[in-house]
Amino acid sequence: MEKLLEEYRYGYQLLKKATEGLSEEELRFKPEANKWSIHQILIHVADSELVSTQRMKKVLSEEAPLLMSFDQDAWANSLDYENLDSEQHLLLFQLLRSSMLPILMQLPPEKWERVGIYADAGPFTLLQLLEYRVDHVRGHLAQIARVREAYQQSKI
Known part of the structure; x- marks a missing residue:
């Protein structure tokens, strides 16, 4: 549990380090038309954290609350991620964490077993929700590394 909470604590620093020194061109580069730029990934990570923080608080405060999923692509398109400030969203992520x-x-220990119910995926414990938060950042750090590599390859 201690290791999981430590990784949760350092999510912001890991994202910040992964994007340190990137130019605006690198931040906005898309490896393919239907793939996200690093700029969009950062905004998505903050939006996801916003929703997930609310889910964890519901699980801690309510008995078996209903947890709602969200359509990440609809958010990215409808909220016009391209014109939002990724640095501001990184700060939001930091504040939420x-x-x-x-x-x-x-x-x-018994609080970690509290449960929320996703309409589309069934029950999740608070521990599972936290594990997902840590895995979510890991996955997007790997995605950022892939986009950075694709950008470098595009310049060769």
């Missing part, structure tokens, strides 16, 4: 961390760190 830093506001949730003290709550998570003081939980007794």
